[in-house]
Amino acid sequence: MGAVPKRKVSRHRRGNRRRWQFLTAPQLTKCPDCGELTLAHRACNQCGKYNGRQVVAQKTVDDEEE
Ligand SMILES: [Zn+2]
Secondary structure (H helix, E strand, C coil), X not given: CCCCXXXXXXXXXXXXHCHHHHCCCCCEXXXXXXXXXXXXXXXXXXXXXXXXXXXXXXXXXXXXXX
């Protein structure tokens, strides 16, 4: 006999070990405005736009839209 587990792994311990298998990676999409990778269904982190609309105020120096 080779290496044999000393005791049974309980359902909880087995599931706890495998919990990472059920995680999903964040859905990343390219921003249509600046092309930056951002979270889907969120305003873009770079330009603050969502659905072609400015939804988050930008802190950039070159602010043309105002
Ligand atoms: Zn963007």
